[in-house]
Amino acid sequence: MGLKINNLSGGYAGNNVLKNVTFDVPDGNIVALIGLNGAGKSTTINHIIGELQPQMGTIELNGINLVQDPTGFKSQIAYIPEQPILYDELTLGEHLHLMLAAHNIDDEIAWQRAEQLLKRFRLDDKLHWLPVHFSKGMRQKVMLISAFMLDAPLIIIDEPFLGLDTVAQKDVVKLIHEQANKGNSVLMTTHLLASAAEFVDQFVVLHDGKSRFIGTPQALAEENQLQLDQLDDFFDLVQRELADES
Amino acid sequence: MKVDSLFQERLRRAQKTNVRYLRLLFNDHFILFLMIALGAGILGYRDLLTAHQSVTYWHSIWWQAISIVWLLVGLQFGNLVTYFKPADRLYLFANDHDIIKSYLAMAMRLSAFYASVWQMIFIAVIAPILWRMDVDNWSRLFFLIIFVISYKMLLLMYERDKLFLKSRRLTIAIFEPDAIAEKILFRFLVPGTLLAFIIGLSTDQSNVMVIIWLLFAGIVVRYFAVTESKSQLFAIDWLRATSQAQVQQQRTLHFFALFAEVPHQPKTIKRRRYLDSLLKRLTKGQGSLFQLFLTRLARDTEILPLIIRLFLVGVVLVIALKSAPLWLIMIIAAAVLYLITFQMLPLYDDTQKNLWTRLIPISKVERLKSFARVQMIVAIPVILMMFVIVLFIRPLNETPVILVTMLIVEFIMLKFYIPKNSHKNKK
Numbered sequence: 001m002g003l004k005i006n007n008l009s010g011g012y013a014g015n016n017v018l019k020n021v022t023f024d025v026p027d028g029n030i031v032a033l034i035g036l037n038g039a040g041k042s043t044t045i046n047h048i049i050g051e052l053q054p055q056m057g058t059i060e061l062n063g064i065n066l067v068q069d070p071t072g073f074k075s076q077i078a079y080i081p082e083q084p085i086l087y088d089e090l091t092l093g094e095h096l097h098l099m100l101a102a103h104n105i106d107d108e109i110a111w112q113r114a115e116q117l118l119k120r121f122r123l124d125d126k127l128h129w130l131p132v133h134f135s136k137g138m139r140q141k142v143m144l145i146s147a148f149m150l151d152a153p154l155i156i157i158d159e160p161f162l163g164l165d166t167v168a169q170k171d172v173v174k175l176i177h178e179q180a181n182k183g184n185s186v187l188m189t190t191h192l193l194a195s196a197a198e199f200v201d202q203f204v205v206l207h208d209g210k211s212r213f214i215g216t217p218q219a220l221a222e223e224n225q226l227q228l229d230q231l232d233d234f235f236d237l238v239q240r241e242l243a244d245e246s
Numbered sequence: 247m248k249v250d251s252l253f254q255e256r257l258r259r260a261q262k263t264n265v266r267y268l269r270l271l272f273n274d275h276f277i278l279f280l281m282i283a284l285g286a287g288i289l290g291y292r293d294l295l296t297a298h299q300s301v302t303y304w305h306s307i308w309w310q311a312i313s314i315v316w317l318l319v320g321l322q323f324g325n326l327v328t329y330f331k332p333a334d335r336l337y338l339f340a341n342d343h344d345i346i347k348s349y350l351a352m353a354m355r356l357s358a359f360y361a362s363v364w365q366m367i368f369i370a371v372i373a374p375i376l377w378r379m380d381v382d383n384w385s386r387l388f389f390l391i392i393f394v395i396s397y398k399m400l401l402l403m404y405e406r407d408k409l410f411l412k413s414r415r416l417t418i419a420i421f422e423p424d425a426i427a428e429k430i431l432f433r434f435l436v437p438g439t440l441l442a443f444i445i446g447l448s449t450d451q452s453n454v455m456v457i458i459w460l461l462f463a464g465i466v467v468r469y470f471a472v473t474e475s476k477s478q479l480f481a482i483d484w485l486r487a488t489s490q491a492q493v494q495q496q497r498t499l500h501f502f503a504l505f506a507e508v509p510h511q512p513k514t515i516k517r518r519r520y521l522d523s524l525l526k527r528l529t530k531g532q533g534s535l536f537q538l539f540l541t542r543l544a545r546d547t548e549i550l551p552l553i554i555r556l557f558l559v560g561v562v563l564v565i566a567l568k569s570a571p572l573w574l575i576m577i578i579a580a581a582v583l584y585l586i587t588f589q590m591l592p593l594y595d596d597t598q599k600n601l602w603t604r605l606i607p608i609s610k611v612e613r614l615k616s617f618a619r620v621q622m623i624v625a626i627p628v629i630l631m632m633f634v635i636v637l638f639i640r641p642l643n644e645t646p647v648i649l650v651t652m653l654i655v656e657f658i659m660l661k662f663y664i665p666k667n668s669h670k671n672k673k
Binding site: 050051052053066070074076081085086087089095099102104143146 | 248249252259331332333335336337338339340341342343344411412478479480481483484485
């Protein structure tokens with residue numbers, strides 16, 4: 001079933017950012033939420049992870065409504081924020097154990113997966129390190145491991161490549177594919193459209209709090225008379241269009 | 247690490263930190279302050295209780311007002327302590343149900359304990375005065391204690407309730423969250439009115455009232471109670487919950503920072519546009535670092551309020567001890583000036599830590615001079631105001647002595663204390 005967002009309107013107190021946003025992230029699909037700054041990408045994600053209460057509309061994941069059963073909904077999500085968030089006083093290992101415990105996942109079973117990921121991101125010898133000793137990229141890798149080890153039905157990634165070296169970027173793409181192949185859904189935001197076009201199933205273009213386009217990368221490129229590898233120019237076209245309108 | 251034990255773990259960590267800060271706190275400055283403040287307070291209180299024996303004096307409406315204000319101040323102490331951390335919004339967001347049922351329940355119990363201790367302290371301090379007023383038997387005092395503590399418990403439950411994201415049909419939303427009107431109503435107007443009513447009751451009336459109040463409180467508790475079925479529908483508003491916890495932690499750190507240098511304090515600023523014209527006038531024709539130090543001070547939310555509070559404490563002490571020996575007033579005046587300078591030093595260190603400052607091609611001597619001038623901008627009004635207050639409440643021949651004392655201390659601060667301590671802090 002996956003994630004279904006239907007007519008979502010909402011935002012922060014006194015500031016209604018989203019207006020009737022509707023889109024789906026079906027099981028096994030990779031969907032990228034794109035838009036200029038202020039388009040409503042972060043607000044949409046904050047709604048999906050349950051940090052904001054919808055003014056109108058529904059958010060459902062595999063048939064569970066966020067408002068009616070918040071814990072049931074949120075326990076199906078793994079989230080990677082744009083900026084890494086860590087506890088200063090916890091080691092890398094403790095972060096991972098806490099995340100598993102909070103998701104009520106058996107530590108022994110999931111730990112094997114965690115170890116594979118730690119090895120993949122070359123952090124397997126840093127389990128006892130505190131965040132203060134981590135570089136920016138390492139912090140981001142901790143976020144990735146914390147999320148991917150959960151094998152959650154929906155993984156939300158806010159700007160997946162930020163601060164990562166090229167090796168890690170390739171690893172992330174592989175992991176995203178693995179998730180989708182397992183039947184889990186992936187929702188991500190990105191500004192790197194041309195790179196994302198190589199692996200996402202759908203783009204959802206947000207503009208001024210509304211969904212302006214939903215379709216495959218090919219469809220988006222065709223609609224804007226661009227080649228797939230030229231999709232990074234899409235926002236320039238949007239800007240130009242806006243300038244013409246005003 | 248289990249979610250169940252997370253709160254206890256954090257509590258232990260917080261206690262450890264508090265002990266560490268208390269050790270920092272019980273340094274020379276705090277002992278000095280405690281000696282002066284407590285001594286002055288006890289002396290003044292004893293004088294007040296013994297000097298006035300007439301019934302009409304104690305039955306004055308002013309004493310009622312003072313007791314109510316005191317108890318209302320007490321009600322502002324002992325807020326909800328959750329120890330939530332910013333990263334919780336990522337690591338714990340999938341387990342709101344357990345967090346609400348177990349973690350927050352523990353947080354509520356701890357907060358209730360702290361809040362009760364605060365209320366008892368505030369009541370104990372005012373009890374001798376209440377006794378001389380109409381509240382002159384144990385059952386009435388007991389009702390007052392029950393009322394104050396139970397009202398505080400209701401406030402805590404209300405605070406906890408605000409941390410939940412609930413479906414709108416479950417919410418009685420009269421105010422926007424954290425509206426000033428809400429704070430004034432529930433934290434001052436309602437308890438103030440009820441306290442005025444309770445203090446004016448006779449013994450028989452208060453016996454009846456205690457039952458009515460407890461019944462009412464029971465209904466409110468039932469409304470705010472988090473049952474199993476309710477907790478399924480609630481989610482934690484993590485943004486609000488973590489920011490509430492941060493504010494709470496800041497308050498504790500503020501207290502410690504009054505007398506000790508607290509490391510790793512998160513910094514916040516306030517624009518304070520109304521100070522712009524004053525800043526412009528003071529910095530006109532001055533060097534860039536002087537402008538930088540003064541602007542940072544004017545927009546700082548830690549140091550500037552602290553300086554004002556220290557000055558006000560000094561003024562209150564000087565007024566309260568108007569008949570104390572001259573040497574005590576000299577010590578207070580000197581201590582105020584010293585503590586203000588001590589509190590200003592982090593402004594220098596913090597500015598120095600900024601890469602922009604370090605890139606400015608100005609020598610350390612010049613930087614210190616600029617900082618010293620900013621200290622003077624603060625110290626001169628303090629010295630003048632202290633001088634004026636002393637002029638009004640002390641014999642005329644003592645005022646030059648106080649003035650000279652403060653000027654000597656200021657000289658020592660500028661010439662020795664600031665250069666020495668800024669050098670010490672520069673690693």
